[in-house]
Amino acid sequence: MKILVGPNHMKLEDGIPEFEKTYPDIEFIHCATPEDAPRLIADVDVYIGWLNRDLFLAAKNIKWIQSPSSGVDYFVSIPELVESDVLLTSASGTHAACVAESAIAMILALTRGIKDSILAQQQKEWAIGKIRPKMLELTNSTMGIIGFGNIGREIAKRGSAFDMRISAVDLYPGDKPDYVSAVWGFDRIDDLLRESDYLLIAVPRTPETHGMIGAEQIALMKPTAMIVPMSRGGIVDEAAMATALREGRLAAAAMDVFATEPLPEDSELWEMENVLIAPHVS
Numbered sequence: 001m002k003i004l005v006g007p008n009h010m011k012l013e014d015g016i017p018e019f020e021k022t023y024p025d026i027e028f029i030h031c032a033t034p035e036d037a038p039r040l041i042a043d044v045d046v047y048i049g050w051l052n053r054d055l056f057l058a059a060k061n062i063k064w065i066q067s068p069s070s071g072v073d074y075f076v077s078i079p080e081l082v083e084s085d086v087l088l089t090s091a092s093g094t095h096a097a098c099v100a101e102s103a104i105a106m107i108l109a110l111t112r113g114i115k116d117s118i119l120a121q122q123q124k125e126w127a128i129g130k131i132r133p134k135m136l137e138l139t140n141s142t143m144g145i146i147g148f149g150n151i152g153r154e155i156a157k158r159g160s161a162f163d164m165r166i167s168a169v170d171l172y173p174g175d176k177p178d179y180v181s182a183v184w185g186f187d188r189i190d191d192l193l194r195e196s197d198y199l200l201i202a203v204p205r206t207p208e209t210h211g212m213i214g215a216e217q218i219a220l221m222k223p224t225a226m227i228v229p230m231s232r233g234g235i236v237d238e239a240a241m242a243t244a245l246r247e248g249r250l251a252a253a254a255m256d257v258f259a260t261e262p263l264p265e266d267s268e269l270w271e272m273e274n275v276l277i278a279p280h281v282s
Helices: 012-023 034-043 053-058 079-083 096-111 114-122 128-134 152-163 184-194 240-244
Strands: 001-003 027-030 047-048 065-067 087-089 141-147 164-170 182-184 198-200 226-229 252-255 275-277
Touching: 001 034, 012 027, 034 053, 053 079, 096 114, 096 152, 096 226, 096 252, 096 275, 141 152, 141 184, 152 164, 152 184, 152 198, 164 184, 184 240, 184 275, 240 252
Parallel strands: 001 027, 001 047, 047 065, 065 087, 141 164, 141 198, 164 182, 198 226, 226 252, 252 275
Antiparallel strands: none
């Protein structure tokens, strides 16, 4: 068996020496550059990494593709892959803790003046008068989570540690952990939007969830609320969100995922003081 680790920003190839010790009969190969990928993938059995349609079509012997991320939306957009017998698996659950930590960190960066303090430091400005009035406590606030899978549950655990009230909606609402006040079906999403001080997006991007938070849904939210998309871009209508932020109908957004990545240079989100942008690194 031959396994190819494709070009990636996660240093997945660092695990190859240990894999080779554990599985001496398997050949592991690392492809460092996209230019080499079509040649190297031609005869491998397993591919670990991201790929586009052209690269998939070059994989003549492929039997299994392992996505390094929780989502597989990049892959299921390839018709030939969907129609094939190739096994496609994701890393669902493996990133839940770090995504949850990033979500809380981004919220704190905005509510505790961290972003503003960094900007003030760059200007050598002692900006206590500007920063202190905008600071908020998370205690006794309400966190609403859309999508109560692995990521949603890990976010909820950390939110509860800050004495936040946690509510969630999910397509398949199951058990309610003791650190959560309510777990509803999607039929209660309007209630979740109305009550949330912090709206966390942790649902996969599917045809059903694409654009599910648009102008109509944002209009239900508190003008003091913050939106925090953490799963996939395209679930929140970014244009509608930007309009609400600009008009004061939404307080802030902390974003790690976007409909188009990299975020285009002409996006107005770059210039908004009440928006924190991370380049899909959580």
